[in-house]
Amino acid sequence: MSSPSLAEMREDARFRVLRLLEDQPDLSQRQIAEELGISLGSVNYCLKGLVDRGLVKIRNFRSSRNKMGYAYLLTPRGVAEKSALTGAFLARRMREYEALKAEIAAVEEQMGEAGEDWAR
Incomplete structure (x- = not known):
């Protein structure tokens, strides 16, 4: 089995x-990184690319604790x-x-040919 290419990983x-954002648009970048098991820098880079390509919009909002947040x-x-990527992801x-x-x-x-019982 071959390793996925850099393009496939991206x-x-x-x-x-x-x-993830479709279901939970108010997650922080840190929460996204933790949820997906990737670095915060990778999330930031990915989100910047998604915004630059017009796939994601960033909205500011204020929480009840008066801290700035994003959606x-x-x-x-x-x-x-996402629909197109779903098909490619599933096929891969x-x-x-x-x-x-x-x-x-x-x-x-x-x-089995070696006569070993590995399931003991």
Whole structure:
């Protein structure tokens, strides 16, 4: 199984950020990073790109504690992009799943040929 390319990893990050923001637009960048398991810098870079491409709008709001906050809202283009990325993400994950199943089957066959009972 081959490793994902840098372009695929960036596409996956965009998809995951868009999907998360669609459901929870008021998350902070730090919360997005924690939720997705990626660095805060990566989230910032991704969001800047999404805003620059017109896929996400940033809205300021004030919370009840009078602190400045932001809401990241998907634009109609952002919703369409998320839909397109969903298909690509799913296709890539299905290929990975099939490759893993084949690798597991090959290892199980090798273990069986060696006469080892690995499931003890």
